[in-house]
Amino acid sequence: MTPTTRFLTNPSPADLPKTADVVIIGGGPAGTAAAWAIERAAPNTRIVIIEQSSQLAAGSSLASLENYRTCWAAPCLHRLMQRSIDVFQHAEDYFGEGTKLGLKEQGYLFIAFTEAQAAKLKDDVDHLHRCGLTHTEYLNADDIASRYPWLGSRVIAAKYDPIAGWMDSNALVYALANATQSTTILLETKNASIRTEGSRVLGVSTANGDIDAPNVVIAAGANARAIGRTAGIELPIVMRPRQSFTTGWRHEAYPEDAPCVISAAPFPHVRPEAQSGAIFGYEYKWNTGKIPNYNGERTDALIDPIWPVEQLRDPRFPSLTLSLMAKQFGHKPGEGFADPRYLRGIYHRAGYYVYRDNAYLTLPDGTTEPYDSQRAIIDAWPEIDGLFLSIAHVGHGIMSAPAAGEILASRILKQPLPDESYVGFNLDAHFVEHDAGGLSDNGIKAVKPVSD
Template sequence: MGGGIIGCATAYFAERAGLKTVVLEQRPALATLTTPVATGAFRLQFDNVEEVDLVRESVAFFDDLQQRVDIGLRHQGYLFVARTDDGALSQRNLVAAQRTWGLTDVELLDRSEAGRRFPYLAPDIVNARFRQGDGWLEPRRLALELARASGARIETGVTVTGFRIDGDRARGVATTSGAVHADNVVIAAGPLSGPVAKLAGLDLPLATVRRQKLILPDVPQVPADAPMTIEFETGAHWRPAGGGAHALWTAPAPAGPPLDDVPTTAEFAFGLLNPASDHALARIVPFWKEVWASSRLQWWLQAGQYTYTPDRRPLLGPTRIPGLAVNTGYSGHGIMGSVGGSRRAVDAITGKLSPADNPFRPDRPMETRAFDVL
């Protein structure tokens, strides 16, 4: 259930595992809720080895797929920039940890080297870390190609209204178009996963939070070859897109109910663009002051919802209800985790991946973790 990037990736791996698959999507087209609002970025610069391994698998898949289908793949890198001594120390410690996990191509740059490599940076930064292999792609292109290549039956405009339970096992779902029988049911509905699970009497540890994306179509100051550039202390970030940029900020926000239409706010745009803001893009990249003052400045906003778990890691695999599995809760990392996560979810369903070897199993002990910057 769910026809976004995660649902499409689940179908792809399920079919390759020999499972005849049906994808149910309540909207009239695939990948139209959260997937197209994502910035499409991917990185291996995580603070834990499990997510490094998961995303590494996804990126290898993206690289291979790009050889056959244009999914807009760009390896322009991720550049995390620290403005404070505390931030710089955290970056040094993280790079040291990443090297023990086999991630040896993250460069730690001092102020002068960062300024030489990326001359648009402010002169008062303290350090930066950069990995060229990180980057971004076009998420809806990826989702639709996964759906096409899966060979699964796709049904759009269909809403799940309940589950078919035989004894204690899920045997399918009831929908607005009739019953669908299945030996395995997978909830991969992004921000709607929680409400869908409740139809089966299952409470998932998920919180949905609004996230917005600022789209600036015409910003000549943005170097077309720039990396994703992130202020380490605030998480405000931007990347080139077309002749302009996409800009984002993991704004502190309360959890809210899942929405089919997520509203935007002008305040979000001003927070990134106004140089007086405490998370302005101009704090580490001065040319954004020129952008703010320019008569050419125009923008629009998109909004979606991240689906968070307490430990900021996805829920992958069978639940306590036999026959019912989940692939959700990517906590803002759904595009980059889609392939590695969905392959693991399917392997857990088929028994190829045991619960003991699945650090993302839904019934794992969870400790609340803070954001990994983004």
């Protein structure tokens, strides 16, 4: 397939397409995947992607660990990831000959140091097997000692997902974009605002001119709420800053072919990176005076993002993460994760996880209790014809991108959802079971809602 995608940077009003069938605001994983999937389902659809930066994928994916895994407890989430991973594994079929996504199919290993943690991982694996994810494994201490001796004797059990690994997220976004044939990509195109009349979308205005279109998609990551406001709506999302760092060095015992290791609560995680280094993440929460609280609560969830997000990096984050891991693994000063060489030449980043803010349980007494959902919102906005959302992709918008694009395409093209479990991504799907907990996958099992 020869790509015919048109890229225009800071286009003049004369070069700007005047009309389109679909305008997508945001050229990250969500926006480019939407264009790719719409075109696959309806070739020749005239699509315009508006990206404010000089390159695609200029949002949260810059800070991401670029990991993927199938072992999600909620069926809508594991179905989403399984479909997307199938696309990654057959990248040349979907994106064209020669496409390279840099897949490292090295698996994911969630580890336990205590009997209680081990029991939890065993429960998780039993649940995943019941869901049909029979490739996931529960490993006991002997299995670990023979497969991963470098983890040391403190690790007594693990949950292993072999259909997991990591990739080059920038390559994915450009593969999605370049596989389109009738999409125009506008880079460095700022001030996008949605034009509406009554309850209908008319198109998008930008600093470079206007585009008339009957369908507009908001896929602007942490800026989605601000874009929604241009159409007079408040999107139900919040942002939490998250950090990662890459080291140029890793301790000798830690092999290059290791899986991504998710340590026990509070779940710091690490994987090999760039041959001799490693990349670390940790959903570390902090609340400093820099972050305005909302609703008077002490929380790290923001209604409006703070830019540049890098100012929310906590300079202690790399050393805190390393010392937490050293403590968990029992590494003494100078050993393993406590080796000071890890702290040399660190590349430290921050980005936002965007969460849906309308997930709640309904308790037996009829009251509701909000929870941090892992589910994106991929749906039409009900009050404005032609307005669609692909937002709130939390910490997995890369691994879910192709399937998320397919859901969005089915919404725009008024086709059935590709999988019935995907109703979980509807705007008004306030609850699905096993949807919470992120890396802990502890979901919401004990409490059953009485409605919804």
